[in-house]
Amino acid sequence: MIRPTPPSDHPLRIIGGGAAGLSLAIALARLDIKCEVIEASSYPRHKMCGEFLTGLDKETINTLGIEELVARSPHHHETAWFDKQGEIFRHSLPSPAYGISRHALDLALAKNARELGCIIHENTRWKAASDEPLDGTIIATGRRIIRSSRWLGIKAHFTNLETLSDLEMHLADNAYVGVCKVDDGAVTVCGLFDRQHAGQASGTPEQKLITAMRRCDLPALADRVATADFVTGSLNGISHVAFGMHQNSADSEKDKAIHFGDSFAIIPPFTGNGIAMALQSGVAAADIIADYATGKITWDEARLAARERLHELFNKRVAWANRLQPVLTSSLGKRSLRAISKTPLLPFNKLFKLTHG
Ligand SMILES: Cc1cc2nc3c(=O)[nH]c(=O)nc-3n(C[C@H](O)[C@H](O)[C@H](O)COP(=O)(O)OP(=O)(O)OC[C@H]3O[C@@H](n4cnc5c(N)ncnc54)[C@H](O)[C@@H]3O)c2cc1C
Secondary structure, eight states, X not given: OOOOOOOOSSOOEEXXXXXXXXXXXXXXXXXXXXXXXXXXXXXXXXXXXOOEEOSOOHHHHHHHTOHHHHXXXXXXXXXXXXXXXXXXXXXXXXXXXXXXXXXXXXXXXXXXXXXXXXXXXXXXXXXXXXXXXXXXXXXXXXXXXXXXXXXXXXXXXEESOOOSXXXXXXXXXXXXXXXXXXXXXXXXXXXXXXXXXXXXXXXSHHHHHHHHHHHTTOHHHHHHHHTSEEOTTOOEEXXXXXXXXXXXXXXXXXXXXXXXXXXXXXXXXXXXXXXXXXXXXXXXXXXXXXXXXXXXXXXXXXXXXXXXXXXXXXXXXXXXXXXXXXXXXXXXXXXXXXXXXXXXXXXXXXXXXXXXX
């Protein structure tokens, strides 16, 4: 049922209608707080992401109303990790993961938010005026651009691509690439590459991804992907992506907005936990934003309380994932992983828990 939005002295606007912004809009609407979402692009659209979702809990799925999408998406139970020499190890996942495209996920979230009375302005890019008060402004615009970062991401969908496990993870020096089936029957191939090694490639979009894999020493995977059919329009690329907690206590005094999703913290993508974090952040901190909207607390109080709650939820897993990522992208790290995986000592479940909260 759509209830009329009550006039509010404390209006809210969410900048960015991705996983984090839309989950917050839905969670607020369920608390009877309506807000506006300003989104630069339009739905549906492909987005940079490996689309392998781990750590998504039932409460978040139900609150966001995406049960049907989750039910019809591939459920993944196993992962296999490879390097240039072949398979390193294969392991069952402690809990099922889902292969859900951003094309389908963000469209479903936007539809649910609208049905609950949220207003979404598509094709509208927000730019802060220097003297603009930021009370009531929630920034969920995705990654912050860190020019010094060496990482770039490239993702595309393919059909007629045989997979070797539910989630394939291919490790190289200075890169890793994930491969998994998603909801529409396609296979997502998504890599994180050191831009100096991947370099600039010419040719069609899919050739750029295949060239990056070859340059980063993943020839077997590049050959397999080269024989598959590229899904037109599915290629996305981003550069200057850096991992860690982006909003810490040091910058919080001058930063008057509240940040959600990647704008708050980015976990390295090998965890497949970034989307779950974005979705969980909206659900977990909506009550604080609602208290501001109903005049129970000030914006500054809401800002600090939201930051504290999100830190508590995500700090540990992001720190662990940040420690592990350099191990996965170094020769020594891969050699050690190969050696330890031949013994019963590989602490897969323990590391999974540490990197998934
Ligand atoms: C290489 C790579 C692979 C990944 N693989 C996975 C994976 O397999 N599984 C997983 O769970 N996570 C993965 N992630 C992480 C995941 O994609 C992110 O954590 C997730 O997208 C964060 O959601 P978000 O809503 O914060 O940001 P986004 O999804 O980026 O959404 C931000 C939105 O804000 C909009 N926007 C931006 N600027 C403006 C503006 N000025 N005005 C209005 N709108 C604006 C954008 O159009 C966009 O819709 C991966 C990340 C990378 C880099």
